[in-house]
Amino acid sequence: MNACAPPFPSARVAGVDFTSRPTRRKPITVACGELEGGAVRLHTLERLPDEASFARWLATPGPWVAALDFPFGLPRELVVHLGWPTHWRPLIEHYRGLDRDEIRATFAAFCAARPAGAKFAHRACEASAGSSPSMKWVNPPVALMLHAGAPALLDAGVHLPGLHEGDPARVALEGYPGLLARELVGNRSYKADDKARQTPERLIARKDIVEALEQGRTRLALRLRLTHAQREALVDEAMGDLLDAVLCMMQAAWAARQPRWGQPAEIDPLEGWIASA
Incomplete structure (x- = not known):
């Protein structure tokens, strides 16, 4: 498949809420569905x-x-400063060879040498998505998620548009559920891992997100189709893992309808891009 051509007009789509250390209590959560014209039907939550x-x-x-x-990538500024490989696959192979303590120490030293207000290096996509810098190792530890996730994608041989050629029938894009959630409920918090912070206000925010998705009130111009049981599951799960997976699934469905998977004409082939940013 040509990565610049419009992708599948009708396709299986999925969203993945990832964790770098999955357990039965905090697993990787996957929402699988089907793109049907202007709607996405949720089939399974795994x-x-x-x-x-x-x-x-x-x-x-x-x-x-x-x-x-x-x-899926690190800021080019950081990579060049550290003298790491400046092509995506060699960079990921190098990065997987580091342990977590090395990553934390290396990135902390980089930040310590920079002025206040500019501690982190950023990828171009992070400003438009409002996401955390991919080199951040705490709250949330997305640098460790990259360390666990990107090598898994490489080993699986999936296609990563703009970054790495793989199986054109299995396409993996970087998602960010917070981007879509903010469009729907602004800065209202809708999830919390800590039981003490799992408030009625966050429950109402999840209800509002699900309702807006079902009505298609987003710039993605897609409606989410759910069963009653699925709707209850998305609203009731206070940690928000199921809902985040569905938000990512909607981003995947949007990208599947766009030329170049919705990416700008030119993206940095080291940094990558966030779907729908």
């Missing part, structure tokens, strides 16, 4: 408790398009 089950899911035969909630 929990993947370990890296092996995630690898098996990535190997699912295509065609499918998935948006995954972790960064």
Whole structure:
């Protein structure tokens, strides 16, 4: 498949809420659905408790398009400063060879040498998406998510538009559920891992997000189709993992309808791009 051509007019789509250390209590969460014209029908919500089950899911035969909630690349400014490889695959191979303590120490030293207000280096896509810098190692530790996730994509042989050629029937895009959630509820918080912060206000925000998705009130111009049980599951889960996976699924569906997967004409082939940013 030509990565610059309009992708599948009708396709299986998926969204992945990722964690760098999946467990049964905090698994990787996957929403799988079908793009049907101007709507996306949610079929299944899956929990993947370990890296092996995630690898098996990535190997699912295509065609499918998935948006995954972790960064696929590092800022070019950071990579050049550290003298790391400046092509995506060699960079990811180098990055996977580091342990987590090395990553934390290296990035902390980089930030410590920079002035206040400009501690982190940023990718071009992060400003438009409003996402955390991909080199951030705490709150949220997205640099560690990249460390766990990007090598898994490379090993699975999936196609990463703008970054790495792979199986054209299995397309993986970087997603960010916060981008779509903010469009729907502004800066209202809709999830919390800490039970003490799982408030009625966050429950109402999740209801509002789901209602807006079902009505198609987003710039993605897609309606979400749910069963009653699915709607209840998305609203009731206070940690928001199921809802985040569905938000990513909607971003994947939008990208599947766009030329170049919705990416700008030119993106940095080291940094990548966030779907629908």
